[in-house]
Amino acid sequence: MGAGLLSDLAYQAAWRNDHTTATSILGHALTRAQNPAARCLLQLRLARTLAAQNDRQAVLRAISAAEKHLSDAGTDRPAWCSWVSEADLAVDSGQALLDLGDTGRAHQLITEGEQLLPAARDKTRGVFLAYQAASHLDQKEPEPAAAAATQALLLARRIGAPRCTSLVEALLPRFQAYRQTPGVPELLHLAAA
Numbered sequence: 001m002g003a004g005l006l007s008d009l010a011y012q013a014a015w016r017n018d019h020t021t022a023t024s025i026l027g028h029a030l031t032r033a034q035n036p037a038a039r040c041l042l043q044l045r046l047a048r049t050l051a052a053q054n055d056r057q058a059v060l061r062a063i064s065a066a067e068k069h070l071s072d073a074g075t076d077r078p079a080w081c082s083w084v085s086e087a088d089l090a091v092d093s094g095q096a097l098l099d100l101g102d103t104g105r106a107h108q109l110i111t112e113g114e115q116l117l118p119a120a121r122d123k124t125r126g127v128f129l130a131y132q133a134a135s136h137l138d139q140k141e142p143e144p145a146a147a148a149a150t151q152a153l154l155l156a157r158r159i160g161a162p163r164c165t166s167l168v169e170a171l172l173p174r175f176q177a178y179r180q181t182p183g184v185p186e187l188l189h190l191a192a193a
Contacts, residue, residue: 022045094135
């Protein structure tokens with residue numbers, strides 16, 4: 001349970017762009033967590049915060065460790081990480097790679113993860129769609145980016161997911177250069193409504 005609390009603290013630090021603190025907290029949590037599912041989630045969060053610090057080798061090590069821990073995880077999992085799945089592994093790995101500039105592989109993983117996600121996890125689906133939109137923008141693919149961002153925003157508003165809404169809103173300035181691209185005007189109109 002302590003590792004779960006530390007994981008949440010690290011997640012909040014990363015959300016505030018304090019990746020040094022997040023890395024330190026996650027490192028401490030990893031010294032204590034024994035359950036493979038817990039270790040998987042901690043390693044995924046570590047990969048994300050290391051990517052923000054542009055530490056490619058450490059990111060790849062963390063992703064590899066997360067993959068191994070998920071493959072070792074059985075059904076006996078702490079409640080705070082009982083939901084971690086192949087979908088989470090794919091999307092979080094993809095987002096870490098996206099932060100490192102490996103957009104091709106990142107896009108593939110994010111798309112794969114979104115497709116693997118069960119329907120019951122709509123809030124996570126919205127976040128995944130926002131990541132997918134960012135990945136498309138990085139590849140200068142505004143039409144699929146607008147489609148993913150629109151889906152994410154509609155879903156976020158329907159279920160009341162402010163974090164997902166914030167992720168999409170943060171992408172909106174990047175769409176300004178593509179105002180004539182199909183789907184972009186509709187997205188911008190939806191966001192302004």
